[in-house]
Amino acid sequence: MSKKYVVLTGGVGGAKLVLGLAQVAPPEDITVIVNTGDDFTHLGLYVSPDMDTLLYTLSAKANRTLGWGREDETWGFIEALRSLGGEDWFLLGDRDLALHILRTAALARGDTLSAVTRAFAKAWNVDVTMLPMSDDRVSTEVDTVEGVLPFQRYFVERRCAPVARSIAFEGATAARAAPGVIEAIQAPETHTILIAPSNPYLSVDPILAVPGIRTALAAARAPVVAISPIIAGKAVKGPTSKLMQELGVEATSTAIAMHYAGLLDGMIIDEQDIGSPPPLPYAATDTLMTDLDDRTRVAAAALALADRLAPSTNR
Amino acid sequence: MSKKYVVLTGGVGGAKLVLGLAQVAPPEDITVIVNTGDDFTHLGLYVSPDMDTLLYTLSAKANRTLGWGREDETWGFIEALRSLGGEDWFLLGDRDLALHILRTAALARGDTLSAVTRAFAKAWNVDVTMLPMSDDRVSTEVDTVEGVLPFQRYFVERRCAPVARSIAFEGATAARAAPGVIEAIQAPETHTILIAPSNPYLSVDPILAVPGIRTALAAARAPVVAISPIIAGKAVKGPTSKLMQELGVEATSTAIAMHYAGLLDGMIIDEQDIGSPPPLPYAATDTLMTDLDDRTRVAAAALALADRLAPSTNR
Numbered sequence: 001m002s003k004k005y006v007v008l009t010g011g012v013g014g015a016k017l018v019l020g021l022a023q024v025a026p027p028e029d030i031t032v033i034v035n036t037g038d039d040f041t042h043l044g045l046y047v048s049p050d051m052d053t054l055l056y057t058l059s060a061k062a063n064r065t066l067g068w069g070r071e072d073e074t075w076g077f078i079e080a081l082r083s084l085g086g087e088d089w090f091l092l093g094d095r096d097l098a099l100h101i102l103r104t105a106a107l108a109r110g111d112t113l114s115a116v117t118r119a120f121a122k123a124w125n126v127d128v129t130m131l132p133m134s135d136d137r138v139s140t141e142v143d144t145v146e147g148v149l150p151f152q153r154y155f156v157e158r159r160c161a162p163v164a165r166s167i168a169f170e171g172a173t174a175a176r177a178a179p180g181v182i183e184a185i186q187a188p189e190t191h192t193i194l195i196a197p198s199n200p201y202l203s204v205d206p207i208l209a210v211p212g213i214r215t216a217l218a219a220a221r222a223p224v225v226a227i228s229p230i231i232a233g234k235a236v237k238g239p240t241s242k243l244m245q246e247l248g249v250e251a252t253s254t255a256i257a258m259h260y261a262g263l264l265d266g267m268i269i270d271e272q273d274i275g276s277p278p279p280l281p282y283a284a285t286d287t288l289m290t291d292l293d294d295r296t297r298v299a300a301a302a303l304a305l306a307d308r309l310a311p312s313t314n315r
Numbered sequence: 316m317s318k319k320y321v322v323l324t325g326g327v328g329g330a331k332l333v334l335g336l337a338q339v340a341p342p343e344d345i346t347v348i349v350n351t352g353d354d355f356t357h358l359g360l361y362v363s364p365d366m367d368t369l370l371y372t373l374s375a376k377a378n379r380t381l382g383w384g385r386e387d388e389t390w391g392f393i394e395a396l397r398s399l400g401g402e403d404w405f406l407l408g409d410r411d412l413a414l415h416i417l418r419t420a421a422l423a424r425g426d427t428l429s430a431v432t433r434a435f436a437k438a439w440n441v442d443v444t445m446l447p448m449s450d451d452r453v454s455t456e457v458d459t460v461e462g463v464l465p466f467q468r469y470f471v472e473r474r475c476a477p478v479a480r481s482i483a484f485e486g487a488t489a490a491r492a493a494p495g496v497i498e499a500i501q502a503p504e505t506h507t508i509l510i511a512p513s514n515p516y517l518s519v520d521p522i523l524a525v526p527g528i529r530t531a532l533a534a535a536r537a538p539v540v541a542i543s544p545i546i547a548g549k550a551v552k553g554p555t556s557k558l559m560q561e562l563g564v565e566a567t568s569t570a571i572a573m574h575y576a577g578l579l580d581g582m583i584i585d586e587q588d589i590g591s592p593p594p595l596p597y598a599a600t601d602t603l604m605t606d607l608d609d610r611t612r613v614a615a616a617a618l619a620l621a622d623r624l625a626p627s628t629n630r
Binding site for chain 2: 043044045070072073074076077078079080081083084085086093094095096097098099101102104105108119120123124
């Protein structure tokens with residue numbers, strides 16, 4: 001029985017991990033469960049930022065200069081939009097628009113987000129199975145001192161400036177996990193379940209808020225290993241640190257472990273944080289994923305830890 | 316009382332005439348009534364080709380090389396769309412998309428096509444008043460030997476290849492003229508009403524099919540002058556000639572005059588067709604509108620003819 005791998009992920013950081021994982025495991029044996037809490041309708045177009053980041057990263061189209069969006073991008077649309085007085089706070093690249101326009105048209109026809117994602121991945125020869133956490137709409141909202149902000153208004157337009165008080169996932173209680181999500185977590189051939197070093201509060205919690213996913217993870221036969229987004233007592237990405245502070249959580253791997261309490265079997269922490277280890281089995285490595293070697297190393301460390309946690313040969 | 320001018324128009328040819336007219340009359344005294352029978356929803360976006368051609372032409376953004384679309388255009392979107400297997404028979408430029416996306420979003424919010432058009436014209440400092448023939452949906456359909464084709468499928472995808480048998484304007488009987496259309500035709504200060512040298516069957520007939528417009532034109536106090544699209548016994552644009560042949564109509568100014576029977580007070584014909592004059596008052600000039608001087612000359616000839624037809628000083 002071939003080993004399968006599952007990754008719960010948000011956008012950029014998670015995509016790096018999945019790309020690394022695809023170097024040490026066959027891409028067709030990897031299933032990623034992607035946060036769609038960031039999804040929103042902008043100018044009438046359904047935009048799915050984390051899904052798109054994954055798609056671009058796994059099809060080698062990610063824009064390395066910007067750190068978001070796609071390569072070889074041009075900006076004629078947004079320039080013309082600006083000249084017409086359209087909202088330009090969320091940058092949409094010309095090539096990027098193809099995903100949004102096709103997805104919006106397909107959803108309007110009644111296709112599911114799962115089906116659209118499958119078609120995109122196929123067109124771009126992405127062998128990793130990409131699943132949205134849900135085909136139902138779940139919207140991350142940040143309650144700030146300035147009021148409740150939809151995720152992209154908070155994250156992109158306001159650049160996380162308003163102090164956050166709490167985070168909610170509108171629609172989550174009524175949402176159903178997308179086809180294949182629970183099955184991938186439960187499958188007997190699943191060897192390891194990784195939680196990517198994405199923002200736990202904004203990128204992973206929406207996935208865990210979809211009924212059935214948390215329970216399935218807690219009951220999973222495969223070890224669940226989180227990669228800590230903390231390096232040297234700070235989150236790799238500024239907003240995560242700021243948000244943790246505002247939510248009254250210390251920026252430590254222990255706090256991350258506590259956040260995922262009941263779900264984790266192990267954790268990958270950065271070697272700089274080895275002095276304050278989390279209260280569960282862990283392994284340490286350099287977790288900063290700058291290049292493909294880094295990503296591969298982190299993924300390999302996670303798989304090795306999973307092997308150690310569940311070394312039985314039939315996994 | 317300042318003199319006002321009204322032009323019924325389709326896309327490219329009509330836009331050239333309006334641009335010429337704006338050289339000999341104040342743009343703010345010109346109202347254009349634009350064919351929207353070509354409008355269609357493509358990839359979920361509401362595209363209004365004749366309206367966009369007018370907008371681009373009057374805001375000095377028209378693409379002179381292509382003869383359609385806008386200047387400085389890039390094609391990243393359509394390339395990416397193609398790579399995803401999307402329909403690429405109708406080319407949408409990156410900058411061009413701004414009009415379609417904003418318009419679609421505005422219509423979805425409940426704005427009228429008139430209101431959207433007004434906002435675009437204002438943003439781009441177009442002083443000519445642009446009115447869609449109707450805010451209701453009217454769709455030109457060509458019945459061909461291969462079956463009924465929606466206009467853009469016939470015109471763009473099939474390049475007018477299928478032999479046409481008849482043309483219908485789906486939705487026209489229930490459509491209402493857009494606010495200002497009938498009023499502009501009837502206004503006492505209207506000095507001249509021009510019918511642009513657009514395709515009579517595909518571009519002007521849809522306008523005339525909207526209830527009330529034909530009657531208002533027939534009853535108009537201002538002289539109605541058509542500019543013939545025929546030069547030397549051929550239509551300037553290939554498809555018009557081909558279509559006239561298929562519909563069993565001779566490509567002559569007389570045939571055009573007959574087509575508009577009951578509406579016209581005069582006609583501008585090309586000087587090459589002076590040997591076969593139409594059966595109504597006319598003036599001849601070189602009607603091929605290559606550059607701005609040509610356009611201005613044709614517009615001036617039409618106004619001079621209108622003056623001759625209705626020389627009263629209070630017009």
